[in-house]
Amino acid sequence: MPKKNKEQLKMNNLTKGDLNKIFWRNTLGLQLGWNYPRMQGLGYAYTVMPALKRLYKNKKDKMKQALKLEMEFFNTTPQMSHLIVGADIALQDELGMNDDNEKAIAGLKTGLMGPFAGVGDTVFVAIYNAIIYSITAYLCMSGQALGLLIPVIGCAVITWIRWKFFNIGLSQGKKLAFAFSDKMNLLTEGASVLGLTVVGGMIPALINYKIDLTYKVGKVTMSVQGMLDKIMPALVPLAIALFSYWILGKKHMNSTRLIFVLIGLGMILGNLQPICNWIGSLF
Structure with a gap:
């Protein structure tokens, strides 16, 4: 792991093992228990549980307060959620759980999940699926076995991006909301235009009736x-x-x-x- 990442992963109370557990839980388990009242709320609580157990092991009141907060409504593009999760646990590792920090974390989650969903759905769902699986289909239709590796390579790249997002969240903490808030609308609009352009250009290429x-x-x-x-x-x-x-x-x-x-x-x-x-x- 690069030295920069090692520095970012240094926390006050959380260990490297805790952070690795949180990352993989977020990657594989955010959608677990998805439901209409809270959507990803239950999966989010499952994701950050290693941090809560470490930080509030002998503090039942703080654990209840944190767990109630983390089980609130949450819904965003899974690939973008790593930024929010990283910032969330960084705040709790630095400041613990109190009324002020609870409001800050709640504001962070509700303030970023909507804009992140707009960007993430465009980039990681619409554009990614259209490009990756179209290339895969073309290669497979032409008899090239390499086409089967394209989704695997794409998955590896997305996992690496998720890890980078997680580290950004950890290093930025409470600065994350302010750093992205003024640029999110412009980024969302640009990603939407790019997605529409790509999908529109692929219509005559893929539908040749x-x-x-x-x-x-x-x-x-x-x-x-x-x-x-x-x-x-x-x-x-x-x-x-x-x-x-x-x-x-x-x-x-x-x-x-x-x-x-x-x-x-x-x-x-x-x-x-x-x-x-x-x-x-x-x-």
Whole structure:
């Protein structure tokens, strides 16, 4: 481990073993016990429990106060939560648990989890999934086994980023909220624009359906796909993407059901020419 990280991990009461436990609990267990009233609150309390046991081992009142605080409502992108967890335990390691520190930690959690979710969902969910798994799909479809390693490499990189975030939280402590608060809106907006650009650019690359439908006007044969391309290239892929986005907002619809809807739609569109020919023969 680099010397800088060693310095960051020096705490007043918490040991390196405690910090390692907290990091891996945060990485693997934040979503445990997810529920609608508190969302990640139970998993967050599980994450910081090694710190609470170390700091308030013989202080039952302080332990109850800290545990009640850590089980409050919490919800953010898991990859970004390491910053908040690190700052939280750094504050408790430095100042202990009292009314003022409780308010500071509560303000830190509630003040950062929303903006961090906006940035994290865009970067670590939308952009990351779109890029990593698209590259994986392309390589696998071309018969390259290397494609199977791309998600593994991506996971390793994300784990390293999580560790860096955790160290930033530990080293900054109460400064974290002030350091990020004035820049978070700009960062969220920039990440959102980047995410929309990436996803929008990948629509025509990943959805390559073309309408193989022709009709005759006198002696001239007209191609429906050719006419659509003149109106707007990749109009059909865009329509399919917008349709998917629209139908996901409907009640009882989820991504699994959407897959079956798209399969049925593909079967219909794939046989559009024979269907049209059959309908034409009836008249």
